[in-house]
Amino acid sequence: MRPSISISSLGPRFRTNIVPLIVAVVLGVSVVFALPPFSTPFVLPIGFGGLFYLTANKGRTRAFLTGWAFGFGFFLFGLSWIAESFFVDAERFGWMAAPAVIGLAGALALFPAAAMAVFAATKTTGVSGTLVFAACWSGSEWLRGTVLTGFPWNLIAYAWVDYDVPRQMAALFGSYGLGLLTVLLSTLPTVIFRRDRWQSGLATTMFAILVAGIWINGETHLTGEDQQTAVNVRIVQGNIPQRQKWDPAFRERNIARYLDLSARPGQFDILLWPESAFPGYLDEDQWMLGEIAKLLTDNAVLLTGAQTRENVDGEQQYKNAVLAIDSTAQIINRYAKHHLVPFGEYVPLRDLLPLRRLTAGLGDFAPGSGPETFRMPQLPGVGLSICYEAIFPGKIINSKDRPEWIFNATNDAWFGASIGPSQHLASSRMRAVEEGLPFVRAANTGISAIIDGNGRLISHLGLGETNILDGALPAALSPTPFSSYGQVMFWLVFAVNLTMAAILNFRKDSVS
Template sequence: MTERRDRIAQGRHLLARMALGFVAGALTVLTFPPFSILALVPVAYSALFVILAKVSVGHALLIGWAFGLGQFGFGISWISESFYVEADRFGALAIPAVAGLSAGLAIFPAIAASLFAAVSRRKVLTGVIACLLLATSWTLAEWLRGHILTGLPWNLAGYAVVDYAALRQPAAWVGSYGLSFLIIFVSALPGAAFIAVGKQRGAIFLGALACLAVIWGAGALRFQTEVPPPPGIDLRLVQGNVPQKEKWAPENREATLARYLEMSSRPGNVDVLLWPETAFPGFLDEDAEARARIADALPEGTALLTGVPDRVSTEDGTFYFNTVQALDDTAKILDGYAKHHLVPFGEYVPLRGWLPIERLTQGMGDFTPGPGPRTLALPVAPLVGVAICYEIIFPGHVVDDLFRPDWIFNATNDAWFGTSIGPEQHLASARMRAVEEGLPIVRAANTGISAIIDASGEVLARLDTGETGILDAGLPAARPPTPYGRLGDWALLALIASSWALALIGEKAVRRGPGSRCHA
């Protein structure tokens, strides 16, 4: 009877911790854009730290999973909007798909929590060292989430500071995963202070404030470095705001092209014209008449970068690509880039022979991935890298390592997600890539958010979701190559290794202090 009561009490205790974990995970959504409530970052992760204190590995796994379910269940709920674009075909799948994806992504916080519990119980780690362990475990899990099964590094913990100029700058040295490491470490310290006793409590809390000040100060120093002058290139972004339901209807094709041509032809100085992902609803290289009409709308010496579908026929069949193509004022296609990181179930169906599932986007067949990041050379502008839509969310995978561009063009189509928080979160990823690479990013979106982002991640100008219009602005300057741009995630490993070394040296010094000798 006593054992049964103990099991019931343990079960209730676990359920209570899982419920608190779920709430803490849900709070993280408010730390990301468009909310960016910085004060909730230590609340959420300190709560997780306290909840995981002195629990078994199995219980930690469940608590971490509950945290992830709250984080992703609310954080990516906007994905359901895409299923209602063609509600008659996919509407019934919206809730099951988001729930299943959230439950799957929650496995990664579960991995972090169980790893933290396994090591901390074995080594009896507390205080600063325990916070360091949680940050390391969390960062490892985030990195795995960004790479396993094509990866989905959405809403990384470090993105909580994207709206805070100085705090986001350390990503230039250690990337977004490294920024997550720093944010989790600092945010868990108040939790460690809450658990600590005596003078340790105040010391840990002051340590958290000191670490935050160091991160802010290091970021602020980046703004003191000299930035080269802008290259003097005039850009025009066109946000056609064509509803996704209407975009591919054959009867709307002419109206869509006419809309983009009219907006592109408005008075103003333009060197490079930028249209969003698949702005042209057809195969541009096969349509001489459309190319001629576009060329007529381009001032002399101007080039257009536009998203278009493409297809190549071979003996093995026809292959479809999601591309950005460059067109000059003579109707000649100058160059192009094919998207290499495709969206599962959106642009192709994994294991198509086994899964009887249709993809969400219309078309005659699955898209084929391109060879990888590529820099385009245009006669009218500095070297440009291209990232199409979803590709911009992957740290360290948007720039050609052999030929560094001077700016990045992010052609995207967030029309699938309506007026949800999804486009704001997507924009946050683009801003972090700008910081990591030290490159301005120019983002053209069909229904918003189109934006000019400088090399420090600051949004200089934007067209919001649902707006129809043009955005004329000068191309910002590129900064020199960043440490993260040169080293990639090796910089993350260096950060974690050096953090552990300093912490362990400090702990050893404390143990050898006067108090320890008296004890002996």
Template sequence: MKPEILNRIALLHRLLSRMTLGFVAGALTVLTFPPFSLLLLVPVAYSALFVGLRDLSFGRAFLVGWAFGLGQFGFGISWIAESFYVEGERFGAMAIPAVAGLSAGLAIFPAIAAALFAEIARRGALGNLLACLLFATFWTVAEWLRGHVLTGFPWILASYALVDYAALRQPAAWVGSYGLSFLTVFVAALPVAAVMASGRQRLTISLMALAGIATMWAVGTLRLQSDTEQPPGVELRIVQGNVPQEEKWAPENREATFARYLELSTQPGDFDVLLWPETAFPGFLDEDTEARARIAAALPDGRVLLTGVPDRVPSEDGTRYFNTVQAFDETGEILTGYAKHHLVPFGEYVPFRGWLPIERLTAGLGDFTPGLGPRTLALPGVPLVAVAICYEIIFPGHVVDDLFRPEWIFNATNDAWFGTSIGPEQHLASARMRAVEEGLPVIRAANTGISAVIDASGEIVARLDTGETGIIDASLPSARPPTLYASFGDWMLLALILASWSWAMAPMRRLTTAA
């Protein structure tokens, strides 16, 4: 063979080897997230990508980063396929292509981060420390973009590897989940950077990795030990009906579903607020006088029900449908409500409906209309509450109305779509991070999935697991004072990145000044 052909074969083999390494490393990240939370795999996965990108061209680095993302999302969001089999005859054939296509699309974000990192690292004479900082910066920017572009999908962020570690998740109260991702990836890349370094720099970077972990742990521990406000003295009852998704909307099952929720709600015990999950009532409750009368009979005097229900409103353009949480008092009268504003593409509406001949995966008469945004509800005898319906809880900084801060967050959800997969555990992880970021307890009511009481530090106080039918009776945990992230949002991420680069570049500026 000609030398040029041999060189091309060698280059192709090298690229395929790096892409394979990237795919495996990406797949390993799934084991760092709940329910696995294998923390030691965090430096293994991100260090493998960091090393695999060195000395690559922009295009080749893009492919390696894309392979990493394909491994991460291909395994990390494989649970989405479960939703297609709820109505398997209609949608089952789409399950694998849909997950593969979504994974390939989401993989573009780490691919762009990898390509930019490799290009700048190759062109510039960066030391190992600055290379780690550059790697973490581009990774975090890619995650932030993934959480905002085309409605956003901030699922399995790098920081969620720390959710099950009480002290390590607390820095999110200052810098949010994206900022914690930056710290996680930066510290994760330092060990391999130390191995690649030599002499005194190797020791410096090694000590820096240890110092980073120790600082995050110490800061988190201090927050956990800080004083909290007194609990508000409100008793909650969460009902998890555990109705199979394929049965929920069948007309013949409507009465049995409603009766199940009423029976669970009236079990012995005292409560101030009764919480039902997303679309717990399979119909338009505000229009059903008989159903509201039965709810009134089940509610003790002075008590309030918050329940997920579909809603419809006539308009000039026809009937508009909303996915809502509505509040009812002991007379069965509606007090107030909230309409979900961050809808699930193809689940609650079809984007570009005029062009795409695709049906919604969920039952219903038409696409849902988005609500106006985060809202704080004021209810009699109940602390101010924010509502996030299902998918909305995954969006950092977009759950609470900044003008009227609540004292707790109610997350009404339905993870029955995803069976016993890892999806509900990942969803719960997002809710726990929102609690830390906002300094507010999060109370989850799931049809099935995981119902839980989460305190303001992200600790699970009580839970009902997937597939369980029952109730949780618990006191509402206390809120913490507004966190820095709650006050300034993702500006804290920008401040963290700028401060980190200023700190890292300081020695170079001193050398320039001395010269």
């Protein structure tokens, strides 16, 4: 006979091995509420404090599994909006929605899993433990944003997007550096309330110094009057559902909508249309170029997302581009997206994977050469980015030719009324802070916005709104430390963090 297993005998094992993993998943989900559109950062000490408690002084395998469970909950909820894109063409791709979101969450969870395994391996506790924990988490965020082309979505620093003062720390250390400080602040309370007076006092002092430093930096950065340029922009938000965007039955209506909205009364120097606003190859359509020219005064230009194609060595090459068109119907400049979306704009390892792109088109897009600055007569130089490119800290402008502002053409219609577009807007605001440059985004269904160099939302059009947005272009700020030195600033705070942890750990060992 097989030996029977009683419920009572499973109880301790269940509580020891399974319950902490379930708790970790819940903690991971809770951290998403710190990020836009919820923006409630007070949940961070619960989420990260709980993760710190579950992994400190634990074995590496257990810490790895706990970190994976936390990451799975975090990414599953935070990236749930991706499912919306599969239902644009539900007949072909709808079945992939759940497996894709679950699979992506599981894969991305390997980064916090590895971070927690490394943290557990250091055997650090107390204040030095919180320093190492924060470094491990931020290091995993940097890896996530770098490995295999990177996916730095929902960085922890974005908890401060809707808070002017703490957000300014990104101008100094970037989003990865601000994320490190945020996680450190979130875990220090676990030490503050311990009985060890030395550790509690040190944690309290560090917490106070960090809060004061972030506050002073933010207030100093925000000192001074807001300045605007004499340049006026007009953003057109056509609000065309993704299912209708490429449907021939809606082609004439879609084109007319952009032309009619653009022609509304008002003066502008720069007209802005979103990603692939024109349903076709705009650079090949002379009639449409002529209609656009009628909208523009002598020195005005249109910047618009557009698909292009060209024959290169006998093969057709497609690009996702931004075109600059002047009042003579000439294309005076063009930029090709260089950071493409896997499976959306190209299929990685196409020869090995029997998969199709989720977006309409005849073939994979070819990447451009990298960030560029458009220089146009009598207008400030603009750095170009398309959609997904706005999520990459330190990789959005040409550092050798710093622009006066950044334009992002995007199409978030793929994600409907989900939390995705708000999260995408948060990335744009943080890029503005990091670079000290105004950031203007034109989004097909929203959220279109004018953002100043401090990341403040000057004006915007809501999700699902059909309208235009007119406004003065904010002035560029002086180059920020992050703009000048890039991720060196993150690695600086990272190194200081670990050095302090090593010193504290050495002192603890000496005393003991």
